[in-house]
Amino acid sequence: MDDANHQLFSPAQLIARACASLEFGSSLLTQAATDLSSATALLNYSITSSPQQSKRRPLKLADPQPQTKRKVKKPTVSPYFPEPQKKPRKKTVAGPTISPFFPEPFSRERPPPDLPFELQSPEFGLIQERICESLFALVVQAILWNKTKGTAARPILWKMLCTYPTPEALASADPLAVQEIIRVLGLQERRAQCLVKMANVWVAAPPCPTRRYGRRNYPRKGDGKNVKDRELLAPDDEREGWEIGHLPGVGEYALDSYRIFGRDRLRRLQDVEGVEPEWKRVVPGDKELAPYVKFKWAQEGWEYNVSTGVKPKLE
The missing domain is CATH 1.10.340.30 (Hypothetical protein; domain 2)
Structure with missing residues (x-):
């Protein structure tokens, strides 16, 4: 401030202004010290943190014009082959209850050899x-x-x-x-x-x-x-x-x-x-006996109706 401006203020006013400037400068120094301490703590944290944490990308504080990336869908069908290039999944197929090669039905539990009677060979599997x-x-x-x-x-x-x-x-x-x-x-x-x-x-x-x-x-x-x-x-x-x-x-x-x-x-x-x-x-109503009777009638040339018992002659 030049001498002309000094003449516009009284000594008391100049002292007051000087005190205000000192308080403002003190607050700036205090803020600067706080920022410096925070920066030092962040540096120490980044050095001692785990490798996975150190690889994190820094956060962007401001992005005036955020750009959104468009997701491009990958084609599910090859441009060179007509079928999708997917690994086929194996399907679980339930096994038959009756062997296609042997008359005896499938069973994890085979009949014991010490049964008190002789087992017969089935035609239908019952x-x-x-x-x-x-x-x-x-x-x-x-x-x-x-x-x-x-x-x-x-x-x-x-x-x-x-x-x-x-x-x-x-x-x-x-x-x-x-x-x-x-x-x-x-x-x-x-x-x-x-x-x-x-x-x-x-x-x-x-x-x-x-x-x-x-x-x-x-x-x-x-x-x-x-x-x-x-x-x-x-x-x-x-x-x-x-x-x-x-x-x-x-x-x-x-x-x-x-x-x-x-x-x-x-x-x-x-x-x-x-x-x-x-x-x-x-004329059985059971879901297994009825097909068996139908099977027996078919062997003799008749089409057996499991619901009514009517049996027209097979052509």
Whole structure:
């Protein structure tokens, strides 16, 4: 400031201005010291930080005209080849339940060699075809297959038939021991009680060709109204009855299975000339038995309707 300007202010005013300038300069020095300290801390951090952190790009404080990069989609189809250049994914194909080369159905659990009867070679692949030589095995199989997949019940059936090979053995079994064998199938308590009770009734009144028992609403709903369930019919009684109709646990599926695979054997009418096979009179509702009956009729040249039982001649 020149002398002319000094003359415009009094000494007190000049002193006040000088003090203000000193305070302003002091604040600038303080800010400069703070900035310098921050810069030193940042330098130390960048030197001692990990390699991954040191590779981070510095943040841009200002970008007056930010430029956005456009994403260019890569072509999914080659300009030189008609198909996309993608590595094909392997598909998992479920294996067949019946071997295309051997008559025996596939199963991880093979039948044990010590079964009390001889297994048969199946035509269609049903378990009943294999065990049809044993009526006791057919009944046990029907009870185990109730609300159960055959793949899960098959190994349990083999174990049951080896542990309790006869009705007498099963009748004297401890239900808790039976439960342990069939536990994986579910409903083990109810099934075990049913199996043991069935065996006891079997021992008391074994199925034989001369004893038939009434069953209401079988083979169709409304049938058998003139009989009582498990009513013993006389040999000359014209009402319909079944040789295993008195056994606990025997329902529609078990009766259909018995009539297709076991009744002619029990009555000694299998392959007897002039006698119509029992399976021809069965109209099963089961998803496995119905295709089997259709298969049997096709072998004789008939197109069998699994819903109605009507069978027109094949051309």
